[in-house]
Amino acid sequence: MPDRRHLLLLGGGHAHVEVLRQFGQRPLPGWRVSLLTREEMSPYSGMLPGVIAGLYQPAQALIDMPALTARCGVELLLDRCTGIDAQARLVRRAGGAAVAWDLLSIDTGATPDTSRTPGAAEHALPLKPIDALLPRMESITAAARPGQHIVVVGGGAAGFEVACALAVRLPASVTLVAGASGLLAGFPARLRRRAARALAGHGVALSEGRNVARIAPGEAHLEGGPMLPASAIIWATGAAAAPWLAETGLARDPRGFLRVDSCLRAEGHSTIFAAGDVASLPEPLPKAGVFAVRQGPVLAANLRAVAMGETPQPYVPQRDYLRLLSLADGRALGTRNGLVFGGRWVWWLKDRIDRRFMARYQH
Template identity: 35%
Template sequence: MPMQQLLLIGAGHAHALVLEAFAKKPEPNIAITVVSDNPLAAYSGSVPAWLAGECTLRETQIDVAALCQRANARLILSPASMISTQPRYVALANGECVNFDVASFNIGSTLTLPQQLGESLPKLLAMRPLSSLHQRWLALQNEISHLPNGGTQRVMGVGGGAAGCETLMSVLAQLRQQRPDIEWQGHLLSAANELLPGAGHLPRWLIKRALSKAAITVHFEQRGETLIEGGVATQNDKRLDADIVLWATGAVGHPWLADSPLPLDKHGFIRVENTLEVTGQPNIFAVGDCAGFTPALPNAGVYAVRMGPHLANNLRLVCRGEPLAPWHPPKRVLALIGTGDRRAIASRGGFGVSGKWVWEWKKRIDARFIARFNPPFED
């Protein structure tokens, strides 16, 4: 069997599991190359704890370089910028081109940012792409450190899903600790008429209680659209004052995919079949937030984690020329939502519970997952 060139584009959660699988069970006829913009990749589940100042950035990261070395994979530190399917190669931002027989995308998503009109706009912190969030967060913290003493700052979170709620509570916890001389007011915009769409009554009640405890006012049926002088304008031209805006809504695919031959859905995500193979593109796969399923899956890291082992198996199968196996997404998943006060909410379907013990449980789960992909490795 000729050597198969397997290209992993991006170093997301699913690809970390693929590398782990190939490290534990190597394939002599598969040569693996990984392209990523960073030798370290953040685990999304731990990011809110880092935003809240409860752990270091490094404690949230997967050591991609060490994982590649363990799997005998070549790592190129440059993101993809173009793909050709005939001939098969990917162009990188550094000008290099990498040929492939089989490729897989795990590059996450980005956000559609608001329009910006006028001057004296609020400070904006976009929560995606995740790979560069630490740079944006540190820059915002630096600006905040130079604010004059006293006064009031209004922090506006845009997005009423789990990520939007968790992000706002985590950031406010850190800002109140960093600058206790300032009165920090929290506001959350939700385009829906409820929080955590799709969750049961109890989890929604628990998140509403946590937001209230954090002194956050929720504005329902208000979709943030434009940054204007001193605040945010909504879809009905309502103006809400804000000094800092956390943007956690409107996930879309990376812009460069629009010029590729890959099929995309209306949000710019790569259309895939239930085998995780790209629709109409044999031997090319997509997983995680960058993949567009029918019906659509929520943008949550837990799905990428569940896809990882199945993707590893299908990559082996396709390299051998064998039929692919379908992946069946879980009907319900456990969501663990930090509330910025060393507490967390566990939500699964209609079930919900909160407390300090849930936070400790979440920390153990996250730490155990991250440890799998950092040396020393367990065989």
């Protein structure tokens, strides 16, 4: 009997957990499936602020990858990817021999960009990878005292939610540095105003108009000279691509992310797919988890189609999408189609959506 062909899933991101679920429900005839990921517990980013705020236990926001892959009949390789040889169809890894594949899918995510700010990589705590963040966040929480200062850098949704969570959870003071673009750039003006009022209600100091120029031990220096003392600095700025992607020979966009076509295929490669934050479509999308979640079913269908010699179908992003922001106190803000809303019912909606997503993969 000939060896089965090999589908390798690289990374345990939001799109790949759906691929695992679908292939577990309906196995791919003539193929074996493996997952290579460095994370034994894959975190769901949508619940991270709730974990920091103490609204969830960490286990509620984590997907047990050994359990999920076992249920789905998929081989799990716990290791870190160090490179891809697209011509030889090999994925190199840190702790073992290279893995050969016939069909490859990449969903390794992104990390906050610390490269453009001196000292950020050495002295700030990036939000991702989340498995490295949570233990250090527990240390920050345990050590927090009145009179201490915590600085969150990044005025997007992640920075806003984390600042709210820290302010609610800790006795220390919190400052959110939203930078030159300001708080929640790209969100409706009415929501931005409500978000600013929510920060003020939590006692969070909001700094807008100045980017962070450099980070030193215990200090965040803003452009123009002001210095913010900080017992901890949380880095939640725009996403950056993994450095090893530069050595793959795969086409990348100006920010270093993998260029894919509308069917999520890597540009110029019919047997390589990519989804989530690591992928850059012809019309770039925000680096938001909602897109990775929506790409999951399309990616699963297209991997199955190519494996069976059929034609993949395009992924069509939603024109607008529901955006929900936790205030960490049992309330949330939301927006869709230009409408802005908030209150306890919005937190209930967000909590229900997040729990329903996790239930697909935890049980």
